[in-house]
Amino acid sequence: MSKLFKLLSVFLVMSSVSCIGVKKHNTQVAAAHTPEELREDVAYTYKKFKQLHPNLYQYVSESELDRKFDSLKASLKEPMNGEEFYKVLSPVVSEIRQGHISTSFPKKRFTKKERKARKNLKxxxxxxxxxxxxxxxxxxxxxxxxxxxxxxxxxxxxxxxxxxxxxxxxxxxxxxxxxxxxxxxxxxxxxxxxxxxxxxxxxxxxxxxxxxxxxxxxxxxxxxKTKTDTDVTAKSDSLKPEKIKLTRAEKQAKRLELKQTKKKNKKYGYVKSRDRFNRNFKFLDAAAEVGYFKIRSWTTGKYKEFYEESFTKLDSANAKYLVLDLRDNTGGRLAEIREFYKYLVDDEFQFVEAAYTKTRLPYLKNYYSGNPDIVSVLAQSLSVPILFTHNILKSSKKDGKLRFNYSYAKKTKPSPLNFKGKIYVLINGNSFSASSILSTNLKASNRAVFVGEETGGACNGTVAGFYKLITLPNTKVRVRFGLMQIQTPQKWQEPDGYGIKPDIVITPNAEDRFSGKDAEIAWVLEDIRAN
CATH class of the missing domain: 2.30.42.10 (PDZ domain)
Structure with missing residues (x-):
């Protein structure tokens, strides 16, 4: 009985602390900060950028960026809360012109009771x-x-x-x-x-x-979302629905079906919130001469089995053409795009160079950036010696710059199933990050025809990989930025600062989009017929 009383007491204390913590946080979020505190946060932001961002002045000069941050500090003469400060800080941060930088302001938190009440709301x-x-x-x-x-x-x-x-x-x-x-x-x-x-x-x-x-x-x-029209009927019906009992064989079949569904969802990258897959493959013609990949994101699930399965189909069909649709693919894993690229070339290749960085410990900087709870910190701390040793061994200096020698920079052999036919790549402004890195490799090797709009991600590399998340000391505004300059061996596009340009420019219009016509795919199929 005493143990039960102690556990109940601990639970009540923790609940009370949680409620107090939420109340304190919400008070801080709403509070206005003095101009001096705001200027401190501006200085702290710029200091962290200069310490850790590997290519801060790629698209803006140091003197110009100094001027912008100084101008912001000088303009701060009235108190502001976190959200108001975010609205004046984020435009200055965006002048760095690095697409992986993001800023956010502290939000109101809910108590456990409030979260429970909102859980089923949609x-x-x-x-x-x-x-x-x-x-x-x-x-x-x-x-x-x-x-x-x-x-x-x-x-x-x-x-x-x-x-x-x-x-x-x-x-x-x-x-x-x-x-x-x-x-x-x-x-x-x-x-x-x-x-x-x-x-x-x-x-x-x-x-x-x-x-x-x-x-x-x-x-x-x-x-x-838990209440439906049938709930009303059920309440008015005095008879409870009879529970269906499954036989052992039916239960086994259901478990097997569930297992197969989970396996498929992992392979194709199922996104529950959108009820669709990230990875899709099909043939665009009855003769199976034109293969088509729609990759919505280089994230979620196990990808190797999917690519081997898909390129086996292409090889078996002796397909002559391949369409890679990267429209609205904002990026994802470097490992996945390198794996995909193995199926598109027939020579050994180096996908990216060793990453430039300003810290020998990018893994650790990323590891603790999220300000996790104490349990997470303790669990992660067990891995610190391993990660520290790994980071140090992978770091080296070249031309006075610190480089991180990750495995993606190694020479890689093509897949035996590599596709040897003609490739078309569909791109738009949302083809970003990993999609741009893949496109840069394909463009530089003259391996594909690009159709659509200029990519949103830069052709000559991007600052991403591992990230540093900083929380400003006063306003609690958060700033997140990459720690690695990732680029392909072919830095070839001048002037710098633009995406991969399409060979065939096609800008979608509303009439085509909503009449069911895909203008980019239509052009590709017409080009195939003409040749």
């Missing part, structure tokens, strides 16, 4: 996908509901003009270098997430939409 606004077309934002996907919204142009969100919202978001981040295709495309691709970030927890959202000549308002409100 807002269908987050089910929507958006696309930037003809200088406007359109709804391109609705999940399982309201498909009639597809093709509607967004005019306002919560009575704010969409153009005003886009202009505000565009100031808070940047592309790599001077590229102009990334920012608007990315805002559309991540619009739901960005709106939630800047508008806080949402209980409802209204969209003013235009579809042809019709203008109307669509409301989205949070609802309990």
């Amino acid at each position: 807002l269908d606004f987050y089910e929507l996908d958006f696309e930037y077309i003809d200088k406007d934002i359109y709804i391109s996907r609705t999940g399982k509901k309201d498909s009639v919204l597809i093709g509607s142009r967004v005019l306002e969100v919560d009575k704010k003009p969409i153009s005003t919202i886009i202009d505000a978001y565009r100031k808070t981040f940047s592309s790599d270098g001077y590229n102009t295709t990334f920012e608007n495309n990315y805002i559309a691709l991540r619009f739901g997430r960005l709106y939630a970030k800047h508008s806080g927890p949402l209980d409802s959202v209204s969209l003013k939409l235009q579809n042809k000549d019709s203008i109307y308002t669509k409301w989205f409100k949070r609802y309990d």
Whole structure:
């Protein structure tokens, strides 16, 4: 009985501490900070950039960036809370013009009771996908509901003009270098997430939409996703539904089916929130001469089996053409794109160079950046000696610069199943990060024809890999940036600061997109027929 009482006491104390912690955090988030505290946070931000960012002045001179940070400090004459400070800091940080840098402001936290109450609440606004077309934002996907919204142009969100919202978001981040295709495309691709970030927890959202000549308002409100229309019927029915008992064989079959589904989901990279796969392969013609990969992201699941399976199909069919669709693929794992590249070349290759860095311990800097809880810190600390030794052994200096010699920089042999036919690559402004690195290798080796728009990621490399996340001491605004300059051996595009340019420029229009015509694929198929 005494043990039970002690456990209950500990639980009550922890719950009380948690509630106090949430209350204290929310008070700090709302609090205004003095101009001196704000200037301290500006100085701290710039200090960390200069200490750890490996290519800080790639797209802006040191004197110009000094001037911008000094100008920001001089302008801070009134108190601000964290969110207000974020709105003046992020535009200056974005002037560094490195697309992997992100900033965020501290948000209100919920108590355990509040989180439990909100757990089953759903807002269908987050089910929507958006696309930037003809200088406007359109709804391109609705999940399982309201498909009639597809093709509607967004005019306002919560009575704010969409153009005003886009202009505000565009100031808070940047592309790599001077590229102009990334920012608007990315805002559309991540619009739901960005709106939630800047508008806080949402209980409802209204969209003013235009579809042809019709203008109307669509409301989205949070609802309990566990309650359905059938619940009402069940309550009014005095008879409980009979529970179906499965036989041993049926249970075994169900377990096997579940196991196979899980295996498939890992291989193809299933994304539950969008009910679709990251990795997709099919033939575009009945004769199986044109293979087609749609890779939405180089993340999620086990990829090696998928690529071996897909290229085996191409090899067995003796396919002559391959279309690689990287539109709206914002990146992912370096290991995965190198694995994929093995199937596209027939000679030994070096995929990337050793990464330039300003720290001998990029793994450890990344490891502790998330400000984890004490349990995580203790668990991670056990790995510190191994990681420290690994980082030191992998680091070396060349031409006065610190380099991290990771395995991706080693010479790699092509796969025996490497595709020898003609390759087309579809790209747009959201082809970023890992997708740009893969595209750079294909472009430099003249291995593919590029169709679409300039990539959002830079052709001559990017600063990513491992990341440092800093929390500013006063406002608690967070800044995240890469610790590694990653680039291919072929730094060949001049001037620097632009993405991979398409050989065939095709900019999508609304009429094609929402009539079911894919203009980029249509051009590829026509080119194949002509040749």
